[in-house]
Amino acid sequence: MPGNSGLDPLPTGILSDIPEMSAPFAHVKPLATDDGHLADQAENVMENLEKAFPVSWEQFHRDARALAWRLAGQGPFQAIVCITRGGLVPAAIVCRELEVRLIDTVCIASYHEYKTQGTSAVLKEIDSKVKEIGEGGKGVLIIDDLVDTGKTARLVREMLPNAHFATVYSKPQGRPLVDTFVTEVSQDTWIYFPWDLGLSFQPPISGGKG
Ligand SMILES: O=P(O)(O)OC[C@H]1O[C@H](OP(=O)(O)OP(=O)(O)O)[C@H](O)[C@@H]1O
Numbered sequence: 001m002p003g004n005s006g007l008d009p010l011p012t013g014i015l016s017d018i019p020e021m022s023a024p025f026a027h028v029k030p031l032a033t034d035d036g037h038l039a040d041q042a043e044n045v046m047e048n049l050e051k052a053f054p055v056s057w058e059q060f061h062r063d064a065r066a067l068a069w070r071l072a073g074q075g076p077f078q079a080i081v082c083i084t085r086g087g088l089v090p091a092a093i094v095c096r097e098l099e100v101r102l103i104d105t106v107c108i109a110s111y112h113e114y115k116t117q118g119t120s121a122v123l124k125e126i127d128s129k130v131k132e133i134g135e136g137g138k139g140v141l142i143i144d145d146l147v148d149t150g151k152t153a154r155l156v157r158e159m160l161p162n163a164h165f166a167t168v169y170s171k172p173q174g175r176p177l178v179d180t181f182v183t184e185v186s187q188d189t190w191i192y193f194p195w196d197l198g199l200s201f202q203p204p205i206s207g208g209k210g
């Protein structure tokens with residue numbers, strides 16, 4: 001209620017200018033940063049990749065369901081481990097389709113450096129309850145959105161060597177590490193996931209202004 005909330009009126013400006021919003025989101029860098037850090041990172045990625053493969057929410061849902069169809073004959077799976085963060089959405093779709101209710105995460109933060117290998121840190125390990133399901137993870141389904149170089153997959157496979165490893169998309173370098181996937185794209189393709197995208201103007205193919 002105006003005058004009763006104890007809060008100052010909201011100033012006009014962008015989200016990060018609003019005092020109430022700036023504290024919890026202080027760690028979030030806007031896409032266009034003053035120092036150009038993210039823009040440089042994106043450029044770094046793109047200069048090595050020739051093709052773009054943008055995926056809509058509908059397409060992703062369809063592909064994740066297709067993954068569930070492929071996995072349906074390969075279970076039963078007693079638990080799903082999703083590799084955060086990209087594995088969270090496909091795991092939500094697959095666990096619904098396969099009626100798996102024991103869901104765990106392995107939380108990995110990658111610090112991408114596309115000219116070298118980059119480093120990864122395991123922020124949360126797989127729960128001991130899941131590790132005890134079967135010898136080396138037998139009966140456990142590991143899910144990620146994609147496999148690219150295979151670095152993340154290799155790290156998690158070492159934790160549960162007998163688990164079934166599934167991704168929605170795969171690139172040739174990482175494919176040998178995946179048991180089941182839906183669509184393969186070439187190594188020089190960057191997959192754009194719907195949670196990373198927003199609506200933007202597309203110039204006409206002719207090159208005009210539209
Ligand atoms: O085969 P690789 O070369 O290891 O690449 C694949 C991994 O990269 C992406 O995750 P990312 O580390 O970018 O983090 P996120 O899932 O938190 O977005 C993707 O979700 C896979 O987990």
Ligand SMILES: O=c1[nH]c(=O)c2nc[nH]c2[nH]1
Binds near residue numbers: 146148190196
């Ligand atoms: O959004 C993404 N798209 C990709 O193609 C990719 N490869 C590694 N990590 C990735 N993240």
Ligand SMILES: [Mg+2]
Binds near residue numbers: 087144152
């Ligand atoms: Mg990931």
